[in-house]
Amino acid sequence: MSVIYDRVALIGLGLIAGSMAHAMREAGLAREITGYARSAATRETAREIGLCDMVCDSAAEAVAGADLVVLAVPVGVMGTVAAEIAPHLAAGATVTDVGSVKQAVIAAVQPHIPAGVHFVPGHPLAGTEHSGPRSGFASLFRNRWWLLTPLPDSDAGAVDRLGRLITAMGAKMDRMEPAHHDLVLAVTSHAPHLIAYTMVGVADHLSRVADEEVIQYSAAGFRDFTRIAASDPTMWRDVFLHNKEATLDILGRFTEELFMLQRAIRMGDGPQLYDYFTRTRAIRRGIIEAGQDTEAPDFGRSPDAKGQDI
Amino acid sequence: MSVIYDRVALIGLGLIAGSMAHAMREAGLAREITGYARSAATRETAREIGLCDMVCDSAAEAVAGADLVVLAVPVGVMGTVAAEIAPHLAAGATVTDVGSVKQAVIAAVQPHIPAGVHFVPGHPLAGTEHSGPRSGFASLFRNRWWLLTPLPDSDAGAVDRLGRLITAMGAKMDRMEPAHHDLVLAVTSHAPHLIAYTMVGVADHLSRVADEEVIQYSAAGFRDFTRIAASDPTMWRDVFLHNKEATLDILGRFTEELFMLQRAIRMGDGPQLYDYFTRTRAIRRGIIEAGQDTEAPDFGRSPDAKGQDI
Numbered sequence: 205m206s207v208i209y210d211r212v213a214l215i216g217l218g219l220i221a222g223s224m225a226h227a228m229r230e231a232g233l234a235r236e237i238t239g240y241a242r243s244a245a246t247r248e249t250a251r252e253i254g255l256c257d258m259v260c261d262s263a264a265e266a267v268a269g270a271d272l273v274v275l276a277v278p279v280g281v282m283g284t285v286a287a288e289i290a291p292h293l294a295a296g297a298t299v300t301d302v303g304s305v306k307q308a309v310i311a312a313v314q315p316h317i318p319a320g321v322h323f324v325p326g327h328p329l330a331g332t333e334h335s336g337p338r339s340g341f342a343s344l345f346r347n348r349w350w351l352l353t354p355l356p357d358s359d360a361g362a363v364d365r366l367g368r369l370i371t372a373m374g375a376k377m378d379r380m381e382p383a384h385h386d387l388v389l390a391v392t393s394h395a396p397h398l399i400a401y402t403m404v405g406v407a408d409h410l411s412r413v414a415d416e417e418v419i420q421y422s423a424a425g426f427r428d429f430t431r432i433a434a435s436d437p438t439m440w441r442d443v444f445l446h447n448k449e450a451t452l453d454i455l456g457r458f459t460e461e462l463f464m465l466q467r468a469i470r471m472g473d474g475p476q477l478y479d480y481f482t483r484t485r486a487i488r489r490g491i492i493e494a495g496q497d498t499e500a501p502d503f504g505r506s507p508d509a510k511g512q513d514i
Numbered sequence: 515m516s517v518i519y520d521r522v523a524l525i526g527l528g529l530i531a532g533s534m535a536h537a538m539r540e541a542g543l544a545r546e547i548t549g550y551a552r553s554a555a556t557r558e559t560a561r562e563i564g565l566c567d568m569v570c571d572s573a574a575e576a577v578a579g580a581d582l583v584v585l586a587v588p589v590g591v592m593g594t595v596a597a598e599i600a601p602h603l604a605a606g607a608t609v610t611d612v613g614s615v616k617q618a619v620i621a622a623v624q625p626h627i628p629a630g631v632h633f634v635p636g637h638p639l640a641g642t643e644h645s646g647p648r649s650g651f652a653s654l655f656r657n658r659w660w661l662l663t664p665l666p667d668s669d670a671g672a673v674d675r676l677g678r679l680i681t682a683m684g685a686k687m688d689r690m691e692p693a694h695h696d697l698v699l700a701v702t703s704h705a706p707h708l709i710a711y712t713m714v715g716v717a718d719h720l721s722r723v724a725d726e727e728v729i730q731y732s733a734a735g736f737r738d739f740t741r742i743a744a745s746d747p748t749m750w751r752d753v754f755l756h757n758k759e760a761t762l763d764i765l766g767r768f769t770e771e772l773f774m775l776q777r778a779i780r781m782g783d784g785p786q787l788y789d790y791f792t793r794t795r796a797i798r799r800g801i802i803e804a805g806q807d808t809e810a811p812d813f814g815r816s817p818d819a820k821g822q823d824i
Contacts (some may be wrong), residue, residue: 233536255711280784300599349730392728397735399772402771403706404798405790405793406771407702425702425703426706428741433791433794433797434798435645437788437791437792443552445787452776457719462712469754470758472755474590477747478747478756484714485747487714487718487743
């Protein structure tokens, strides 16, 4: 694999930036990787584990001379970070981000991008419930989608080059309109996360009554919800606040549908429940066929089954 | 490991019964295992893969001379099956079940149990989204809870003996009141399953609009929901219809809580969201510490990471 960027600056050193660093190094895609994180403790950890070639004490220093700058911070601070680095960006550089929301990030970042610098918004559909500089691993993006939402005036060459980096890290690249991205993600990711957070919260109230039995007897369904609900609170707070319209739209549809099923339970309507559950099973099959998950059963996983190369 | 039962009859040959057959054989816990399933195709598959020592063409034949009879059929047909086998049960035999609901099963089965036969209701908190005679594996119960809900007049010797079988298959045994069991499971399993089914159904409606993009770009949260929502439709229909009160109670609490979070999103109340998500993260930690799940990240799993010994 050949070098695609001379110097890549990672702003924010969490799960996504860390995994990018590992993936770029493994495949030799960047000649040099610099990094910056707002927290001194994070910078120290990153230095300790050698996550980047150079961990800088300011974002300005990290982006100086970089031909690719990756904004890998919570969606709510993208604008602030963009304003901070703007005066220090090299002419001809590409700036991308990895935020889970695109319209709000574009609105916050785009005004700060100087002429001659290319802004190509993006979003890797990959993650785990872990966060921080130690949580990254090179294979995180493998066979996962990485969506780019270029702007109408995005430089075609800059988009293509970023696309080559993405596919070289093992991901599948696709393009999407920012508004459409935010709707699709609201249904596949944002609403499910809020629902999982909610269900775990309900259990929490109950567990106080029932002496932590709820935790002890955590069965299949709930265990998977807790995994989702253990994701980074800052990141998710920002996602909901910045993809408000689409998330609330999907949650409204969800509530309608839930009420219909609650009513079927109350009325004892077995055929309606059976038909509904049969349809949802077919969707799962579609996902497996699309290669986004495996057939391996997951609920019965034993404590020693890691199945992941961190 | 020594033989605990001379002859174990498995009524229903799906994931749980199949896994019990594998686990009992691996540890030599039963001298002979008989089996019966209502579907001729299931019986044929069970014979083909040698799941039991003998697959019978009637439940009556399967239970004849058995000192343990396991009812491993959907909750809605437990009563019918109990009525069918009752005249053929051996004196001194133990009958148990593996249903996810306990009060309704006890009400349906208990009246059919003849004098001199011991009924000890049970529920293994283990499963995968797969079903059928080929889906079982010996390690399904390893380190999982298996709850027994003995009746006030249950024979202590019979309960102890069944408990020894359960722990010998690798599970952790505990006892619970039937009503309390149904409440705890409503929050840890039944409500989460209904919610996952609902969210996948919402996506289904949307995917028809969006040309299956929803499936293609299935991200972390949604993928885990589809896994849950791919579970056996008959089993789950019966669970909801037979644990109606507790499930509707929990769903009511869930809706209240969801509305509160929706409102926080609409009002832009970041601190409330952040605090809520921080609390749910702590619950996840409790589950890991209780040994019911691993720390291994799961969202980024690659298609070749099986992590399960089927």
